[in-house]
């Protein structure tokens with residue numbers, strides 16, 4: 001199996017090169033040229049497996065021999081041994097056929113750990129084999145940065161530098177990044193905004209000689225390996241609730257469409273998925289698309305669920321590729337028009353086919369707080385704002401009471417204590433292993449909003465360990 005780009009003009013690559021490449025050279029996203037498929041008998045045999053055992057079964061076909069099975073099994077076991085719950089991704093019942101899949105038991109308390117913790121290990125393994133090293137550079141408004149740092153800390157072949165806007169992230173988010181003392185981790189507090197941080201990173205990647213000399217790399221959400229690792233928990237939840245003998249539906253709080261695309265992929269691989277409900281906050285480009293068949297960009301508005309404050313969902317391109325019957329030229333055209341006009345539309349037939357699986361649901365900040373309070377009163381569960389949108393979306397859009405609806409809890413309530421306290425009057429506590437976060441020493445370097453100063457810094461860091 002090799003991987004091809006959604007835009008059809010980049011070379012086909014093997015798994016290990018797709019992992020390191022991230023984005024394809026033609027601007028497209030990589031997808032497997034053939035999808036593995038599990039029979040009903042195989043799905044039935046998943047039911048008794050531990051999470052790491054299941055993870056190996058589900059992901060191994062995607063590696064196509066580029067990583068030895070025993071090496072991979074060891075990396076997977078190490079990855080999830082560090083999680084804070086024996087089940088790794090436990091299911092909690094909220095009501096009749098109303099379930100919550102808790103994906104916040106990783107080191108930074110958000111679902112991104114489930115993929116990034118494995119990605120860090122895969123990077124190290126593949127780089128060592130190729131005798132290479134990379135410097136990962138990224139910008140964060142808070143959440144992704146900490147998950148990436150935790151994934152890369154102490155990896156031998158990787159240095160990581162994360163820029164955050166000085167004084168503009170929440171204290172939990174800053175401390176999750178700046179209290180990591182590993183020598184291969186650097187935090188830059190930039191005297192600027194999140195957009196300034198992003199512009200810096202873009203400018204460094206666009207400077208080809210600089211990028212190539214320092215082996216710059218990224219671990220952003222378009223990396224295929226992140227999708228691959230997220231497919232696993234859909235199989236875990238599905239088979240725990242009766243698949244292949246009964247179908248299952250999911251409600252996913254969505255930003256870049258990576259998480260819900262992994263659910264779509266699980267369905268392609270044989271999991272009987274009935275409905276996929278896509279939850280959004282007031283940044284509702286996807287809800288509007290599912291309602292009307294028209295995708296049109298708006299302005300990004302800040303909300304209580306910042307990880308979903310996104311207008312263009314980059315992974316949506318992977319789903320479009322499937323809708324367009326894997327016609328890269330047609331998709332290239334389409335994306336070009338979207339870039340030029342800020343909008344596109346699909347025909348009625350296609351809209352009907354999309355609506356048979358996907359529904360959208362939007363919830364504003366007031367509604368989000370209301371749902372947090374309501375679920376707390378009903379069940380005693382404290383939901384974070386992202387997870388609350390998932391639960392509300394599933395409840396509002398489910399077509400069928402007999403099919404289990406599983407909402408994804410994508411972050412721990414203690415990551416967003418102010419919103420949760422405003423909704424319930426209860427301030428959620430950090431889990432035991434992070435309880436001393438506010439007492440740990442911090443380390444970061446303050447830099448001016450100046451590209452040359454940042455480049456000098458990156459050169460120095462890359463040189464130190466070269």
Ligand SMILES: *Cc1c(COP(=O)(O)O)cnc(C)c1O
Nearest residue numbers: 254255256257258259307410411
């Ligand atoms: C990243 C993130 C999301 C959005 O996930 P996508 O894969 O980008 O759709 C939702 N909730 C939380 C807490 C996140 O960190």
